[in-house]
Amino acid sequence: MSSHVVIIFLATFLASGVEAVEALTIVLAVGVVRGWRSTLIGVGAASVVLAAVIASLGPALQNIPIGTLRFVVGALLLAFGLQWLRKAVLRASGYKPLHDEAEAFTREREQAGAAARRPGSEMDWYSFTVAFKGVLLEGLEVAFIVVTFGATQGRLGLATAAAAAAALVVIVAGFVVRGPLARVPENTLKYAVGVMLTSFGIFWGGEGAGVDWPGGDAAILVIIAFMALFSLAVTRELRRRRLALRPAEAGG
Amino acid sequence: MKFVRAFGRFWWDFIVGDDWRVAAGLGGAFALTWLLEDNGITAWWLLPLAVAALLLESVLREARASD
Numbered sequence: 540m541s542s543h544v545v546i547i548f549l550a551t552f553l554a555s556g557v558e559a560v561e562a563l564t565i566v567l568a569v570g571v572v573r574g575w576r577s578t579l580i581g582v583g584a585a586s587v588v589l590a591a592v593i594a595s596l597g598p599a600l601q602n603i604p605i606g607t608l609r610f611v612v613g614a615l616l617l618a619f620g621l622q623w624l625r626k627a628v629l630r631a632s633g634y635k636p637l638h639d640e641a642e643a644f645t646r647e648r649e650q651a652g653a654a655a656r657r658p659g660s661e662m663d664w665y666s667f668t669v670a671f672k673g674v675l676l677e678g679l680e681v682a683f684i685v686v687t688f689g690a691t692q693g694r695l696g697l698a699t700a701a702a703a704a705a706a707l708v709v710i711v712a713g714f715v716v717r718g719p720l721a722r723v724p725e726n727t728l729k730y731a732v733g734v735m736l737t738s739f740g741i742f743w744g745g746e747g748a749g750v751d752w753p754g755g756d757a758a759i760l761v762i763i764a765f766m767a768l769f770s771l772a773v774t775r776e777l778r779r780r781r782l783a784l785r786p787a788e789a790g791g
Numbered sequence: 792m793k794f795v796r797a798f799g800r801f802w803w804d805f806i807v808g809d810d811w812r813v814a815a816g817l818g819g820a821f822a823l824t825w826l827l828e829d830n831g832i833t834a835w836w837l838l839p840l841a842v843a844a845l846l847l848e849s850v851l852r853e854a855r856a857s858d
Contacts, residue, residue, distance in 0.1 A: 610821075615806065618817055621846060622808040628850050634857055683805075741838045748821055749828030750835045762839060769843050777854055784858050 542760060547688050548701045550735040554684050555705035557728045558677040563709055564640050564719040565673030568647030569666050573656075577663035581670030589678040593685055593699060600690035610747020612687040613740050619683070620736025627730035628770055632777035637726050644719040684736070691743055734770060738763040810853075816845040 570578040600608060629635040647669075654665045685702050689695030712720055742759045745752065752758035807814040820841035827834035 614817070614821060617842065618806045618808075618814050621813055621817070621842065622810075625808075625810070625813070625846060625849055628846070629853060632850075632854070634850075634854050737842060741842055744821060745824065745835060745838045748825040748838075750824060750838070751833075752835055758835075765839055766842070770846065773847055773850060777850060780854065781858075 543692060543756060544694065544697065546735065546739075546759065546763070547692055547694055548697060550732060550739070551681075551684055551688055551698045551701035552705045553728050554732045554736075555681045555702035556709055556723075557725055557732060558681050559706045559709035560640065560720045560723050560725055561638075561643070562674045562677040563713045564644050565647055565677075566670050567713060567719060568644050569651045569669045569673075572648050572651040573654075573663055573666045577666035578670045580662075581667040582674050584667075585671045585674035585678060588675060589682050592679070592682045593695075596682075596686045597689055597695040597699075600686060601693065601695070603690075605691075606747055608747075609691055609743040612691045613742065613744025613747050615683075615740075616687055616736050617740025617744050619680075620733055620738075620740050622733075623729060624733030624737050624766070624770055627726065627733045628774050628777065630726050631730060631774045633781050634777060638729075639721070640719040640723070640725065641721040644721075688739070730770075734763060734767045738766050741766075810849050813845050813849050816841065816848075820845075 566578060566582055600612075603611075626635060630637050651665070651669070656663065656665070681702050685695070685698040689698035709720065738759060741762050742752065754761070820838055823841075824834045824837045827837065
């Protein structure tokens with residue numbers, strides 16, 4: 540099994556897992572407060588839309604010449620991945636608040652409880668809309684990663700399976716825990732996904748722009764190592780700088 | 792009209808995000824890489840270095856703004 544296959548599976552699995560954790564928090568909060576019927580219909584509708592996006596875009600992208608596809612996908616992945624990495628560095632260094640699922644769950648529950656209910660209607664449109672939007676918006680990023688990774692490497696099935704497996708693991712864990720998955724190291728996972736998306740963006744985008752990577756496909760491992768080490772060094776330096784400017788935070 | 796605006800906003804957030812300078816820098820780095828390679832100059836080193844520099848500049852700017 541080539542290193543590309545393993546990394547593609549890992550990147551898609553982790554990205555899907557992180558987004559599924561966030562979607563689960565929204566769905567749980569709405570379902571617990573307002574009931575499950577309309578909430579689950581919203582989840583189902585969003586899942587159908589996401590499946591349609593992957594099923595239509597994936598094969599369509601595979602018809603584009605590989606050089607053009609790698610350039611476009613690489614540039615998009617790089618722009619997208621660098622946003623993840625940038626936010627992850629700022630979070631890890633304390634310049635942005637960490638994403639807290641327990642806090643998000645409480646906030647969503649309060650909003651769901653405060654929203655008005657239309658009397659006499661079987662369908663609770665608030666639950667449907669919040670669940671639909673939550674799953675769709677979190678899922679679109681995953682669909683983008685699945686489609687781009689899958690099409691560029693001709694591994695759409697593998698990427699889809701990885702994303703589905705991660706979503707299933709999160710759903711089962713949510714069912715077992717019966718609450719938001721606040722203990723999942725979400726910020727660390729986002730950091731890792733940011734490094735992988737950025738690295739693949741550099742690799743494929745570079746190939747599309749005419750670069751012949753030294754070492755061929757193995758160069759991706761060197762790029763991942765470089766981006767991981769560089770971003771960790773930047774995080775460490777930013778954290779040191781923040782603590783030097785705000786010594787009061789060093790103790791807590 | 793509202794839909795078109797929301798659609799445009801979605802793609803802007805998706806690709807450009809919080810810092811348009813990073814997206815513009817990436818565009819420049821890709822253009823330069825293509826230009827060098829097209830003229831027979833090896834440029835595999837350019838993208839990784841440009842990405843590292845853009846990341847550093849962007850997070851430092853944000854950190855300075857919140858200090």
